[in-house]
Structures are given as structure tokens and as C-alpha cells.
Amino acid sequence: MNAPETEFTDSGWVAITRNQRGRIGVKPVRMFELGPQGVTALTKNADGVMVPDPDVVEVIKTDELHAAKLAAMHELMEMTERATSRAQFEVLERAADWVMTWEPSRG
DSSP: OOOOEEEEOOTTEEEEEEOTTOOEEEEEOSEEEEETTEEEEEEEOTTSOEEEOTTEEEEEEOOHHHHHHHHHHHHHHHHHHHOOSHHHHHHHHHHHHHHHHOOOOOO
């Protein structure tokens, strides 16, 4: 079995995170391991050792807008799991459509 390779990232690598309180966010990734299970973001622990970041849900290379959209979609997916009525599902579907198609104004 091969040991994971530790890599420094170039710009654009981000992690979608969920902290202990359940809040979803986006943060830059500076180092990661590449192993059989894919990419694992690393963070420095209290002893200064690089360890897998326990808050990471997903690691991707993208721009800020699409990272924010992906984080919003994770939030909407969680809301969908709690939805109990057809009306709630429809509202969440419209919100997801809006998130995915929204672009900043150029002007």
C-alpha cells in the first residue's frame, strides 16, 4: 500500500467545511494529501503537525464564486433533508436554481 503524497497547493484550491456547530463555510487549502481515497486537506494541529482537517466536507479547485455556490448548495441539500412538504421542496428547488444561475453584475 502506498503512503499518501503531501502536496503544497497552488491558488484556487478550497475546502467546503462544516464545523462542530454545523455551519458550512469555505476556506483556502494550503496543503493536502493525495491518496487512494482522493484529496485530503491538511491543517496544523496544536502541536504544529499537519493532520487531516476534520471539518472538511469536500476539496475542489475553483474560483471564489463557484466555491460560494457549492457551499450554498450544501446548505440547501441539508434543508431538503429536513423538508416535510411539497411546498418546502419547491421553494428549495427555486432557491437552488437561483444560486446556480446567479452571476455578479458587471458594471
